[in-house]
Amino acid sequence: MSFYIVQFLTGLASAASLFLVASGLSVIFGVSRVVNFAHGSLYMLGAYLAYTLVTHLGGGALGFWGGIVGAAIAVGIIGAVIETLLLRRLYKSPELFQLVGTFGVVLVVQDLALAIWGPDDLLGPRAPGLDGAVSILGHRLPEYDLLLIVLGPAVLLVLWLLLNRTRWGILVRAATEDPEMAGALGVNRKWLLTGVFFVGALLAGLGGALQLPREPANLLMDLNIIAEVFVVVVIGGMGSLGGAFLAAVLIGELQAFGILIFPEITLVLIFLVMAIVLVIRPWGLLGKPETPPPMARAVGRPFRPLKPGWRIAGYAAFALLGAVPLAMGGYAAQVASEVVIFALFAASLHFIMGIGGMISFGHAAYLGFGAYGAALLVHYLGADMLAALVAAPVLAALAAAVFGWFCVRLSGVYLAMLTLAFAQISWSIAFQWYDFTGGDNGILGIWPAAWASGPRVFYLLTLVVGLAGGWVLRRAVFAPFGYALRASRDSFTRAEALGIDVKRLQWQAFILAGAAAGLAGGLYAFLKGSVFPTVMAIPVSVDGLVMVLIGGVQTLLGPIVGAIGFEWLKISIASETNFWRIILGAVIIGTVLAFPQGIVGFAKERYGRREK
């Protein structure tokens, strides 16, 4: 019994940091309606800065606590700077651009942290005066955990007072409730937002700094925490501080106790709880059932069928482009295979995003399910390559059916957050279930069948399969199914009032896109000869998003052009430098800043007068 009490207290302690970060995200979202993807990066910076400050200020209570507070304030300032330089320009943009733009910040911060602090984990000192352990009914609990247990509710109280008892808080709440009215009454929204970002970032930084004595600062902190925080916010209810606290405690406890029951799949438990909450209360435990924030999404133009001459020219260009790598040798064929695979992946993402209007931040999950599905079949059952390539999309479609069933219940940024959470959960299953998936050692020896082992033959196979997948997606766009999907994206109300079961339709689209991504994943496994958890990690999902974004969200050729452009960029940069993420991040930020209304919106403004 006493053991469980201590375990419970440990859970409460780990909830503290989670709550700090989640509350910051929630406060920022409330006023700006931006989901700050880089919030995890601020958390990570908090830990690293605290490490540097604490080690430089020397030991002693003053040095330690001064370092923690100093790191939090520094991160707050960094947050305010990010707001002024980047986000301020994106408030009126489609939410996809806000999400992707802040992800650009994630990439930049990752490489900066790598450059400044190096790749090794940095373990900070223990808190002076709190470095012992107390004995509770014969079990030991670190004193520092006791501090964290008290700190969570204390921060909740301070935030509540700040928002409800100060003039600044009243202005913030006014701007949250009714931005236009607050503006009309003379509230300077611009600086209010910067202030809110400062507070939100400070909370994230404090959360990271306080973790230092418990967990070393490392380069995976940012994405690990952001997925958990999204789960917390979805469970607790967006914009509700009390909900965030409750959900953080819930997740903290689930981890504390889950580790006793299923040490390898604690994340599955979290997923189950989240699923149950979403079914019963789609708007979260303490959230209000509100319509999602209005989507400033670019509306596409009607697709016009190509004139026959152009269509033939298009097919010819495709055939020519496809044939070029064959003439260039083995390495070129390998690179080209990868391009084809990612073009199919991007096209499948485009199908739910551009056509269906559902932003997925976790599409790599289905690439991963396909890749792991094929690899596991080969590894355990000695399956034939073609059989594995058939099974890959089926398995991915099954995963998409389960995840998608929950995702389509939400929309907009909530949906995006949920897709990310599912992808992160899938990733950690692959990463943690060592006995089955080999963990981060991956599964090796997944080679193509003998007849397809030459790079050129395999490229031809990839091309044929990829074109077939792309062809199905393209036909679906022009078929009644695709039209219904676009119609539902344009006007949910009208589509429902015309007999379309929108949620079901979106779910089917999710499954179809999942299958196509899974097919790409199966090919990818055989191309590489191995599978690692990184295939379904968040950066791969974002690669897909960037491809779609570069190519243009509202064009059918976009994802293909985007995939070619992206792979070229990646190969040419990655061979020159170890810091390609910083360049990719800069490209992303540059793109969203240059086209704040979307590339299509830009083109429309520029060339839109043609259509009358």
Added chain:
Amino acid sequence: MSLLSVTGLTKSFGGVQALRGVDFQVAPGEAVALIGPNGAGKSTCFNAIGGQLVPDAGSIEYEGKKLNGLPPHRIWRLGIGRTFQVAATFASLTVRENVQMAVASYRGLLGRLIRPLRALCRDEADEALRTVGLLDQADRACGLLSYGDLKRLELALALANEPRLLLMDEPTAGVAGGERRELMELIARTMEDRGISVLFTEHDMDVVFGHARRIVVLHRGEVVAVGDPDSVRRDAHVREIYLGSAAEEEEGGENEGGEGASC
């Protein structure tokens, strides 16, 4: 026997009671107007019938089937068409594609994955567009239409399932004078030709008194008067709601009652 029968319909939002036990019927082939000052509960009532809102209590029966709690797409399948206060259409589709979608949905063809929509239900769509006078704009992007034409397109969409009842939330809102009369005549003619019942709300009292066979007057979530246009016009309670107590002293002509209310 009535086509639509609403009994004891109740709905509140937080502490505000938008509907407090509303009763009324619509007979086959009948045009019924639902009127009342702002905040009377007209749109709430409409959204409850259309399935956009779930009522707290009461029942909505259509051809003997209960509609309460059914999602909008199921209600549409039962033969109820719907237009919205702010015209809702599919902006990134062409005008023809909008209607083709609606017809294909009615025929149950939307699950199709391979054969293009382009050739599907095209004749039916063009026929519907001819009816509402939009055939010459069939290939334009729907986002480029004028607002009056959008309202016409919405009518074509609402008729795609060959409805027996049409719900129209302010069919002429946002449409200018001359165009407004034409639009309303188009609606009236179509209803008559096809024997469709209409339930509509409207702020323009000329439209209401010119086209409704019966009028249901809502005030603060309750039905305060039901009857043909003449009896509603003479109803003292209705005059009081619209004109204030001044109406009782004033010996104005009956037409003025209608005029005053349209402001």
